[in-house]
Amino acid sequence: MFPLVVLANFYFFVSLVRIDLGHWPVFNDPYLTAIPAGFQRTTIALSFIAFPFVALLGVGLSLWGHWRHADFPIWKLLAVIVTCAGLLVMMALVDPGGFLNWFVD
Numbered sequence: 001m002f003p004l005v006v007l008a009n010f011y012f013f014v015s016l017v018r019i020d021l022g023h024w025p026v027f028n029d030p031y032l033t034a035i036p037a038g039f040q041r042t043t044i045a046l047s048f049i050a051f052p053f054v055a056l057l058g059v060g061l062s063l064w065g066h067w068r069h070a071d072f073p074i075w076k077l078l079a080v081i082v083t084c085a086g087l088l089v090m091m092a093l094v095d096p097g098g099f100l101n102w103f104v105d
Contacts, residue, residue, distance in 0.1 A: 002054045003088035006047040013040050014099045025102045044103070055085050 017025050058081045066074040092100060 002047075002058075003051060003084040006044070006051065007088060007091060009040065009047065010044050010099070010103070013044060014097075014103075016040075024097065025099065027098060027101050051085075051088060055081060 014025065059078065062072075062074050062077040062081070065072040065077075095101060
């Protein structure tokens with residue numbers, strides 16, 4: 001679920017920037033200096049950095065849970081982890097609206 005929260009937080013931030021600017025943010029926009037680099041922007045950047053570690057931790061904990069208890073629902077957890085991670089990677093590759101490129105700029 002972590003990648004879904006990252007995506008929701010990112011697009012919520014883009015929506016807030018759109019309200020502040022009066023138009024959708026684009027790459028190399030000169031008006032973005034008025035937007036402060038606050039807590040939400042920092043959490044989004046750190047979440048993108050921490051994503052691989054959180055996904056691997058989730059896989060490791062699900063394997064550990066299956067090792068401890070044979071009836072642990074490992075396949076359901078792994079399916080959720082892989083689906084969410086695939087969605088985040090797909091959104092990063094497709095980048096609808098070019099907002100990820102704008103955010104990194």
